[in-house]
Amino acid sequence: xxxxxxxxxxxxxxxxxxxxxxxxxxxxxxxxxxxxxxxxxxxxxxxxxxxxxxxxxxxxxxxxxxxxxxxxxxxxxxxxxxxxxxxxxxxxxxxxxxxxxxxxxxxxxxxxxxxxxxxxxxxxxxxxxxxxxxxxxxxxxxxxxxxxxxxxxxx
Amino acid sequence: xxxxxxxxxxxxxxxxxxxxxxxxxxxxxxxxxxxxxxxxxxxxxxxxxxxxxxxxxxxxxxxxxxxxxxxxxxxxxxxxxxxxxxxxxxxxxxxxxxxxxxxxxxx
Numbered sequence: 001x002x003x004x005x006x007x008x009x010x011x012x013x014x015x016x017x018x019x020x021x022x023x024x025x026x027x028x029x030x031x032x033x034x035x036x037x038x039x040x041x042x043x044x045x046x047x048x049x050x051x052x053x054x055x056x057x058x059x060x061x062x063x064x065x066x067x068x069x070x071x072x073x074x075x076x077x078x079x080x081x082x083x084x085x086x087x088x089x090x091x092x093x094x095x096x097x098x099x100x101x102x103x104x105x106x107x108x109x110x111x112x113x114x115x116x117x118x119x120x121x122x123x124x125x126x127x128x129x130x131x132x133x134x135x136x137x138x139x140x141x142x143x144x145x146x147x148x149x150x151x152x153x154x155x
Numbered sequence: 156x157x158x159x160x161x162x163x164x165x166x167x168x169x170x171x172x173x174x175x176x177x178x179x180x181x182x183x184x185x186x187x188x189x190x191x192x193x194x195x196x197x198x199x200x201x202x203x204x205x206x207x208x209x210x211x212x213x214x215x216x217x218x219x220x221x222x223x224x225x226x227x228x229x230x231x232x233x234x235x236x237x238x239x240x241x242x243x244x245x246x247x248x249x250x251x252x253x254x255x256x257x258x259x260x261x262x
């Protein structure tokens with residue numbers, strides 16, 4: 001199978017460049033060799049699994065989902081942004097795959113799912129941290145003395 | 156050459172991005188220690204890197220594995236990425252709680 005797939009791209013240009021080849025063989029070995037040349041290209045184009053595309057956003061979703069974790073500094077805002085983008089892109093691609101599974105490759109579907117889950121985890125962590133930030137800021141503003149007593153602060 | 160590298164790392168060490176949360180409220184954020192840990196790793200000091208931020212080495216391994224997966228498309232790559240990402244997230248969370256609880260609470 002893999003040999004056929006490798007052969008087709010090499011054979012295509014030969015077919016295009018030398019249309020005379022099928023004309024030459026009638027005398028000798030021709031009838032044996034040309035048919036595979038003529039038959040293989042349609043197989044390679046339609047049936048060889050090359051017709052499936054990758055989902056458009058699966059890679060972006062995966063990379064953003066993973067980068068969202070170290071990006072949770074700076075009040076959790078960047079982690080939240082990256083995480084939500086990864087989540088939305090991944091979920092969109094998963095839906096797209098489920099609508100017509102034959103069109104897209106399975107590996108990109110797995111990547112999209114992984115990106116969605118990584119985005120989810122990063123989003124949850126960022127939201128947790130944002131809640132902590134809000135509580136700490138509220139505590140520090142409303143009750144500075146108790147805040148200083150509670151946290152050791154600069155060190 | 157080695158001296159140059161070391162001085163560059165020292166320069167880097169004194170020019171880190173300051174965490175805005177820590178500089179205003181004196182409390183660590185979940186990412187605090189990542190830069191120091193990275194520099195320790197660049198110096199080749201694994202244990203110091205782990206002490207500054209335990210999630211650095213798994214995180215870098217995860218990023219490298221993700222790049223390899225995107226290039227070579229491993230069969231179980233996506234599942235492995237999911238699991239290890241969850242593990243890294245748990246490490247970050249536990250490390251943060253531990254750090255706040257043990258080093259920054261006065262009670």
